[in-house]
Amino acid sequence: MAQNGDPWSDTPTARCGKHPVRSEEIQRRGTYVNAQGQFVKYDYNETLYDSDGFCAVESCAFRMYNGRWKCHVCGGGPNTEGRCERKVVENGKSRTCNHQCCHTCRAWW
Numbered sequence: 866m867a868q869n870g871d872p873w874s875d876t877p878t879a880r881c882g883k884h885p886v887r888s889e890e891i892q893r894r895g896t897y898v899n900a901q902g903q904f905v906k907y908d909y910n911e912t913l914y915d916s917d918g919f920c921a922v923e924s925c926a927f928r929m930y931n932g933r934w935k936c937h938v939c940g941g942g943p944n945t946e947g948r949c950e951r952k953v954v955e956n957g958k959s960r961t962c963n964h965q966c967c968h969t970c971r972a973w974w
């Protein structure tokens with residue numbers, strides 16, 4: 866949740882909630898060379914996420930799991946957002962797990 870002071874906080878975040886698309890990435894993905902050899906700008910929003918709302922980071926766990934995953938911390942699932950929304954009971958108190966999808970988590974099949 867430590868989003869305060871994040872230099873990328875004005876950058877939209879992908880569905881995983883973890884990877885704002887950084888400026889290099891926008892630049893890298895934001896242009897392509899057309900058949901005439903010219904650099905053409907992509908629409909920003911088109912390159913920021915794919916049609917399913919996944920981020921541009923290829924190694925993103927949330928993206929790799931296709932947006933359905935099993936939390937490795939609480940074992941709950943399926944989760945369909947970047948953070949685990951399962952309720953866990955800790956010291957008799959219920960709270961939201963809130964674990965962010967990582968590579969130790971598993972895809973939910």
Ligand SMILES: [Zn+2]
Pocket residue numbers: 879881882883884920921922925926927928
């Ligand atoms: Zn991501």
Ligand SMILES: [Zn+2]
Pocket residue numbers: 936937938939940941949950951962963964
């Ligand atoms: Zn969890």
Ligand SMILES: [Zn+2]
Pocket residue numbers: 936937938964965966967968969970
């Ligand atoms: Zn995990």
